[in-house]
Amino acid sequence: MASVSLKNVKKTYRSGLEEVVAVENINLDIMDGELLVLLGPSGCGKSTTMRMIAGLEKITAGDIHINKRRVNDLNPSRRNIAMAFETYALYTHMTAAENLGFCLRARKVPKAEIDAKVSKIAKMLQLESILDKRPSELSGGHQQRLSLGRALIRNPDVFLLDEPLSHLDAKLRVQIRAEIRWLHNKLNTTMVYVTHDQIEALALADRIAIMNFGNLQQVGTPAEVFDRPANRYVATFLGEPAMNIVPGVLSTNQGTCSVNIIGKDVNLSPAKDLTSLFTAKAPDSTLSIGIRPQDITLMTGSETSADQQPLISGIVKVVEFIGEKYILTTRVKDEEIVSIHDSINGLREGDKAVLQFDKRKLHFFEDNDTGNAIRWE
Ligand SMILES: Nc1ncnc2c1ncn2[C@@H]1O[C@H](COP(=O)(O)OP(=O)(O)OP(=O)(O)O)[C@@H](O)[C@H]1O
Ligand SMILES: [Mg+2]
Incomplete structure (x- = not known):
């Protein structure tokens, strides 16, 4: 050895x-x-x-x-x-x-x-x-x-x-x-x-x-x-399907920290230590936000977001059945979000989908060529 x-x-x-x-x-x-x-x-x-x-x-x-x-x-x-x-x-x-x-x-x-x-x-x-x-x-x-x-x-x-x-x-x-x-x-x-x-x-x-x-x-x-x-x-x-990367814009307002992700303001304040993220970045600076397809939940129409997790809605572009799971590609404004689910309640291409993502599992990266991770936990 x-x-x-x-x-x-x-x-x-x-x-x-x-x-x-x-x-x-x-x-x-x-x-x-x-x-x-x-x-x-x-x-x-x-x-x-x-x-x-x-x-x-x-x-x-x-x-x-x-x-x-x-x-x-x-x-x-x-x-x-x-x-x-x-x-x-x-x-x-x-x-x-x-x-x-x-x-x-x-x-x-x-x-x-x-x-x-x-x-x-x-x-x-x-x-x-x-x-x-x-x-x-x-x-x-x-x-x-x-x-x-x-x-x-x-x-x-x-x-x-x-x-x-x-x-x-x-x-x-x-x-x-x-x-x-x-x-x-x-x-x-x-x-x-x-x-x-x-x-x-x-x-x-x-x-x-x-x-x-x-x-x-x-x-x-x-x-x-x-x-x-x-x-x-x-x-x-790493990861299959690959992590979604979407642009985000930081904002701070009287101690609350939020990030705008595809037009949606997501309040990040309850997370423990955001100071490093927000002191390092000026408000309105752009970031790359990463969301793994596995960390996205598909909501059925009547549900509302539990524990204040953000919801994003869009139109389903592609449904792929891969045996036990479904891969959805959903068009949200100018972005495409890929998510993976055990069931999709009969959702088809062209339908409206409401997606909830777990904000504790978001990843933040510098919006530049190196794209280094910004830690916020
Ligand atoms: N004998 C050689 N002469 C000139 N360039 C070479 C030589 N061997 C490798 N390279 C170059 O070095 C780089 C790295 O090659 P390498 O074979 O180590 O890649 P790799 O990661 O193993 O790729 P793959 O997954 O395709 O096997 C490539 O740009 C390749 O063209
Ligand atoms: Mg090789």
Whole structure:
């Protein structure tokens, strides 16, 4: 087991005359035994970061330590890491079983032990029926699981898994995701797992490190990054459907603090500590307000707002039934609000909908490019 630490790590590539910054400046401490998920959109530098930890890519600046040892110049084979990357890199002349057992054979592990481990991993990854086939005879999904199996069969200090489930169908992906989580709980080996799938990240991680444009945006437990996103980017990247972001205008009037959200004045005063929000901001300044679709209730006609929660009405633009729930897109003035509900009382497109949102669960962000969160609790 091992900790992994990245200090001011940077990676630039030269592309013709241009310099491409793949990773701008990353500081990250991955704890011993932790399952850390690197999450971010395509091109944000996830694979580059992984490849630098693995030693497959030289770092431009900064330091990487594995178990407190500086590994900047250490060969990948001497870092005791097991990798499964999106490109499978399987041994084409070997069967699937031989691929799985290769590193154990190289270490002269007794054959009976190898066979037992191979069959256990093959069972977990549902590869039993293809064990005597060669990689060229396998589907992309089988090859990917084989590559993952070849990493998991080892007993390394650190697992580095870069989108190891991306070529699997949705059902299998969910199943194997749970297996990886279970396996990690059992082994407690440090694991760095890359994905651009936020649900996968939330489901798997002990902590999530969210990246964008070669920089870390926030690092925290799934609950921390979901409930207290550091900025608008993190807020809207996590959660399905995505958090609604609407403009709001602050106003203060003789000690009462309110914010105008799509034309509706919402009094925020009962909340404990608004002083920081309102001393930092002049009245009439604009904010970005975040409302999660799950924090919106659909009111039936006769109801009025209990405990003075704000109501907003609009016209339903789209109704989507997704099995157990309904997703509503409601047009409110110039904005569209997405909400999710267990039932919608027969509401249809074109009908009027009255939405109530929980003002204790509103998120506030700076109305600028960085969109940093403004805390008000
Ligand atoms: N060998 C290379 N030469 C030049 N630019 C590169 C090279 N490898 C990566 N890049 C650039 O660095 C940036 C980060 O790439 P990286 O592969 O790390 O992204 P990623 O987050 O893994 O994306 P994805 O989710 O698509 O796999 C991209 O802009 C990419 O074009
Ligand atoms: Mg990648």
